[in-house]
Amino acid sequence: MYFDSVGAALAMDGHGVYVWFIVIVSWALIGSLLVLPILSGRRFLLQQQGLLRREQRAADTAAQREQSQQQQQQSGQEEGHAPGS
């Protein structure tokens, strides 16, 4: 290592404030450039998954309602045709 101690590496002969500030900003920027698109993609996929699940549930409920209506109609017709009525 070029520096004798950790303190010397942090101080960098009085230039440490400038250098380490840029290091922190750069790494924050690098992190955000990589993490933000991953998080936004993950959020979008989860949203779409929820949307798809809701659509599926709505379609299932509509199918069940239609089925029960058909059953009611069938039972009504059977009662109408029942002997003695």
Add this chain to the structure above:
Amino acid sequence: MWSFFHKLGSPPWMYRISGSILTWLLPLTLLMLVSGSIWGLLYAPADFRQGNSFRIIYFHVPASVVALAGYYVMASAGAVSLIWKMKMAEVAMKCCAPVGAAFTFLGLLSGAVWGKPTWGTWWVWDARITSMLILFFLYLGVIALYQAFENKTAAAKACAVLSLVGTVNIPIIYKSVDWWYSLHQPATIKFTEESTMDSAMLQPLLLMIVAFYCLFACSLLLNMRGELLRQGARTNWVRELVSGGKVEKSTRGEPDVL
């Protein structure tokens, strides 16, 4: 060759191939960034005139170089979208702008911070710094222009024209230190001549430049993947992806978004 271009225009293919590229490029980029940072900050010798403040070079030069190259990538994508009306090029152009703006911002900020101990001032309105600021505004202009249009096809056309017009600025930035008197030092890395930098300082710098190019590619691909998903939200391939086994993992805390 042509089949590759046809494939490149297909969102599902692009999404898949970018995912497989990112699985090795992303760790490699992080490894290069970490090792380049440590090498440059802690192991490279200090500059005899600037002292340790010169170590800002390991972030300033790579960010600025990639900001300029990123603009060419954006303008090339804009040209392809204008000439061949390729949707994927529009996506690439749109996703280039924020990434390029981030690199330009880092180049400007690190330059200002480096200027204080070296020149005694944060900012001077010289040709290099002013043209770099114009580059930052060009990137922001492309982002704002795209958001301003409701019709995204018209937005992409306008952005493509703006990015193509803005390419005039790039050679000006490159040559500004030679054409005008400037506080900014001339280029230290030259393709035609030997570098004026000592190899102990140059090697980590070259590593960081390669790492920043890879970082640009990673960030661009990640942004493009997100944009492809958003644009194709109602298409079969996104629905298959969402309902398929890959995305099911995300509910268990292991989302497959790479």
